[in-house]
Amino acid sequence: MATSSASRRIIRVLLVEDEAIHQVIARQRLKAVGGVELDVVVNGAEAVRRVRERGAYYYDLILTDRQMPVMDGHEATRQIPALGVTTPIVGLSSDCLAADVDAFINAGADDFVPKPLNKEKLDRVLTKFGIV
Numbered sequence: 001m002a003t004s005s006a007s008r009r010i011i012r013v014l015l016v017e018d019e020a021i022h023q024v025i026a027r028q029r030l031k032a033v034g035g036v037e038l039d040v041v042v043n044g045a046e047a048v049r050r051v052r053e054r055g056a057y058y059y060d061l062i063l064t065d066r067q068m069p070v071m072d073g074h075e076a077t078r079q080i081p082a083l084g085v086t087t088p089i090v091g092l093s094s095d096c097l098a099a100d101v102d103a104f105i106n107a108g109a110d111d112f113v114p115k116p117l118n119k120e121k122l123d124r125v126l127t128k129f130g131i132v
Contacts, residue, residue: 011131015040016047016064016076017092022115026063029122033132043068044076048083056084060131063117066093066104074107081108088129092117 013036017023023040030036039059041047047064048071062080064073077089088111091104096114104112111128113121126132 009035011036011061011126012059013038014047014050014059014062016042016044016062016068016073018042018065018068022065022092022117026117029117029119032119033122033126044071044073044079046070047076048079051080051083051085056086059085059087061125061129062087062089063092063113064089064109066091066095066100074103077104077107077109088125088131090125 011033013030015023015026015038017026017040027038027040030038039050041050044064047062051059051062064076066073073091073093077091080089089109091101091109091112092115093100093104093112094115096112101112111125113125
């Protein structure tokens with residue numbers, strides 16, 4: 001059964017990404033989904049602060065890069081659940097060797113997606129976590 005866009009709930013996504021090009025790509029992919037409210041921060045420390053400000057249940061999905069200034073994605077992925085957050089955290093990185101993926105998963109990420117984010121990868125994540 002199709003859901004009309006008028007009855008579809010808002011999907012709140014936190015994107016933790018310091019590179020402008022990857023912000024643009026993610027913004028375009030999420031906009032195509034429709035009904036997405038996107039917050040963008042440029043490092044893990046800002047992500048932890050934003051989650052603390054918004055509350056543990058505010059976001060439906062957190063997408064985080066690995067390598068960023070101030071605090072990397074692995075550390076943010078460790079700290080965010082300590083705030084009581086159960087939101088799925090998905091690691092994003094151009095580094096996608098098995099060791100890179102394992103490092104994200106071992107930090108507490110629920111999934112990993114190699115960059116660049118495309119429609120198929122985003123659809124898989126949204127479906128996997130029952131977000132759409």
